[in-house]
Amino acid sequence: MNIIVAIKQVPDLVEGLEIDSSGKDLDREWLKFKLNEFDDHALEEALVLKEETGATVTAIALNADGIDKILFTAAAKGADRIISVTGDFGDVVSSHEAASALASVISQLDHDIVMTGVQAVDDRDGQLAVLLAHHLKMPHVSVVTGVKVNGSSATITKEYGGGMVAEFEAELPVVLGIQAASQTPRYVPVAKVRQIMRSASIEEIAAGGDSAGAGSSVSRFFKPESGGGAQMIEGSAADQAGKIVELLKEKGIK
Amino acid sequence: MSQVFVITEHINGQFEDITFEMLGKGKEVASSTGGELVAVLMGSGQKDLASQLGVADKVIYADHAELANFNPEAHSKTAAAIVAANSPKLVIAASSSMGMEIAPAISVDCNMSMIAYVSNISADGQTLVSQLYGGKMNVESAVEGNGCVACVLPGAFSGDAGQGGGSPAVEDFTAPDLSGLKIKFKQLIAPDSSGVDITQQGILVSVGRGIQNADNLPMVEELAAKIGGAISCSRPIVDNKWLPKSRQVGKSGLKVKPKFYLALGISGAPEHIEGMKDAELIIAVNSDPNAPIFDYAHYGVVGDLFDIIPELTGKL
Numbered sequence: 239m240n241i242i243v244a245i246k247q248v249p250d251l252v253e254g255l256e257i258d259s260s261g262k263d264l265d266r267e268w269l270k271f272k273l274n275e276f277d278d279h280a281l282e283e284a285l286v287l288k289e290e291t292g293a294t295v296t297a298i299a300l301n302a303d304g305i306d307k308i309l310f311t312a313a314a315k316g317a318d319r320i321i322s323v324t325g326d327f328g329d330v331v332s333s334h335e336a337a338s339a340l341a342s343v344i345s346q347l348d349h350d351i352v353m354t355g356v357q358a359v360d361d362r363d364g365q366l367a368v369l370l371a372h373h374l375k376m377p378h379v380s381v382v383t384g385v386k387v388n389g390s391s392a393t394i395t396k397e398y399g400g401g402m403v404a405e406f407e408a409e410l411p412v413v414l415g416i417q418a419a420s421q422t423p424r425y426v427p428v429a430k431v432r433q434i435m436r437s438a439s440i441e442e443i444a445a446g447g448d449s450a451g452a453g454s455s456v457s458r459f460f461k462p463e464s465g466g467g468a469q470m471i472e473g474s475a476a477d478q479a480g481k482i483v484e485l486l487k488e489k490g491i492k
Numbered sequence: 493m494s495q496v497f498v499i500t501e502h503i504n505g506q507f508e509d510i511t512f513e514m515l516g517k518g519k520e521v522a523s524s525t526g527g528e529l530v531a532v533l534m535g536s537g538q539k540d541l542a543s544q545l546g547v548a549d550k551v552i553y554a555d556h557a558e559l560a561n562f563n564p565e566a567h568s569k570t571a572a573a574i575v576a577a578n579s580p581k582l583v584i585a586a587s588s589s590m591g592m593e594i595a596p597a598i599s600v601d602c603n604m605s606m607i608a609y610v611s612n613i614s615a616d617g618q619t620l621v622s623q624l625y626g627g628k629m630n631v632e633s634a635v636e637g638n639g640c641v642a643c644v645l646p647g648a649f650s651g652d653a654g655q656g657g658g659s660p661a662v663e664d665f666t667a668p669d670l671s672g673l674k675i676k677f678k679q680l681i682a683p684d685s686s687g688v689d690i691t692q693q694g695i696l697v698s699v700g701r702g703i704q705n706a707d708n709l710p711m712v713e714e715l716a717a718k719i720g721g722a723i724s725c726s727r728p729i730v731d732n733k734w735l736p737k738s739r740q741v742g743k744s745g746l747k748v749k750p751k752f753y754l755a756l757g758i759s760g761a762p763e764h765i766e767g768m769k770d771a772e773l774i775i776a777v778n779s780d781p782n783a784p785i786f787d788y789a790h791y792g793v794v795g796d797l798f799d800i801i802p803e804l805t806g807k808l
């Protein structure tokens with residue numbers, strides 16, 4: 239069985255986000271990037287399935303600054319193949335563009351399950367999983383929290399609101415948008431990543447086909463107004479705690 | 493704008509709140525552009541649900557056995573076929589588990605643009621605002637060309653404007669060929685309802701990833717006990733299996749409306765906000781002064797929860 243996991247990096251939200259001089263993008267100069275956390279869950283679920291079924295796991299990403307480290311980390315965690323899709327990509331790649339570029343490469347690879355994270359913090363024009371599925375003309379299930387492979391089919395759990403879940407039986411191949419892996423994504427020490435960088439190599443494959451645009455353009459970025467937002471409680475931790483207790487008494491809560 | 497389509501959502505024979513929020517906003521855009529509001533309803537033997545969609549000018553109903561329960565393959569195929577047959581300029585779908593399967597499908601299959609996490613739509617339906625970067629940034633997009641699918645955030649629009657109204661014409665739509673589906677619906681599994689019901693609690697002490705690891709939970713439990721409340725949490729805490737799913741607040745967890753909600757080390761991602769923004773009193777403790785949770789809290793404390801929690805417990 240072949241599992242392909244599409245991964246990407248996103249800005250780390252721990253850093254303060256600033257708007258650039260065009261007003262239409264983040265100021266990228268000081269941004270730190272990290273693997274999209276839901277893609278990390280997708281990779282984890284693929285590795286769990288590898289352990290259960292002996293599947294071959296391929297991690298694939300669009301080429302970008304810093305992507306090599308992300309791909310080597312995936313290899314260190316257990317991915318058998320790592321692929322960087324090359325093409326004429328800008329700083330901001332729309333989900334539609336990513337879907338068509340990834341589909342052009344994935345369609346040439348053997349695949350029984352294609353997985354990616356359910357969403358990312360920057361997918362302005364939609365989540366990748368289902369866009370990718372429709373480019374590949376494959377069925378899809380997203381918001382997935384469980385995958386059990388039984389031969390040529392898989393039992394898939396999908397989450398709704400209120401803790402309700404639905405169970406589906408999917409004939410493979412299928413595209414899945416992973417919300418949560420069945421276990422916490424594994425961690426690999428940097429030393430192991432360094433070691434794999436010496437033995438593994440990234441395959442480069444050029445994106446084919448005509449790249450679809452997002453069909454919309456950004457007119458501006460603006461920060462949410464903290465208007466009507468919180469009244470801030472200042473002081474030392476003791477002062478702050480004291481004021482919270484006062485407030486609770488005032489409001490008749492405590 | 494010729495037509496505004498709304499993809500309605502229902503589960504167990506009941507419309508989700510978001511359906512009425514979408515209809516309300518859709519009505520506004522349709523009215524201000526001289527267009528028609530069309531509600532898309534998919535089901536099996538559920539045509540009578542259309543009577544609740546009175547705000548719409550028309551309901552398009554597709555009936556098929558495979559549409560009895562939500563099926564990502566059957567529903568996305570059918571929705572795309574309905575949209576393709578009508579070419580509306582704006583399709584409103586939900587930023588929800590179902591909408592996330594349907595909207596991108598329509599976008600690719602009908603060659604329309606798509607905007608996700610939409611929190612506002614201009615009166616002419618051409619400019620959309622979405623919440624990105626975990627709620628830390630708003631992005632305004634201008635729609636080009638062939639029409640757009642907008643995936644709107646639950647709670648972004650009032651549901652009242654989407655309620656009531658007349659009795660719209662119901663037009664039957666023949667579902668596309670749904671034989672040989674690769675995805676089969678098996679069952680719906682209701683959440684485990686044993687234990688504390690956080691939706692019934694007056695006070696919730698809610699903890700997020702800022703707590704770092706499970707070993708730090710007892711101090712939160714102690715605080716909750718002192719304050720007379722129950723402990724709830726954000727999603728990563730459940731994904732890490734530190735607390736059961738029944739304690740999760742938000743989109744895929746529970747919607748809560750306590751008298752007091754104390755958010756400790758929770759950033760305030762839209763999916764969390766959806767579940768708690770209607771609490772009567774929200775106090776947030778977060779070390780990041782720019783955390784979006786402060787846009788929804790009534791009071792905010794910028795600080796380290798490991799300092800605040802013991803102080804608070806000591807003073808109660």
Ligand SMILES: Cc1cc2nc3c(=O)[nH]c(=O)nc-3n(C[C@H](O)[C@H](O)[C@H](O)COP(=O)(O)OP(=O)(O)OC[C@H]3O[C@@H](n4cnc5c(N)ncnc54)[C@H](O)[C@@H]3O)c2cc1C
Nearest residue numbers: 700701702726727742743744745757758759763764779797
């Ligand atoms: C389909 C879908 C459904 C979802 N449903 C839900 C849902 O139901 N509920 C939910 O919560 N999420 C849900 N999510 C996940 C959501 O997108 C966020 O990932 C999640 O809410 C983040 O949780 P968090 O705020 O605890 O973690 P983070 O976003 O990582 O935030 C941690 C916060 O802790 C602060 N912090 C760190 N250390 C300290 C300290 N020492 N003192 C004080 N503050 C500190 C940080 O500044 C940060 O703001 C869903 C996602 C998807 C895609």
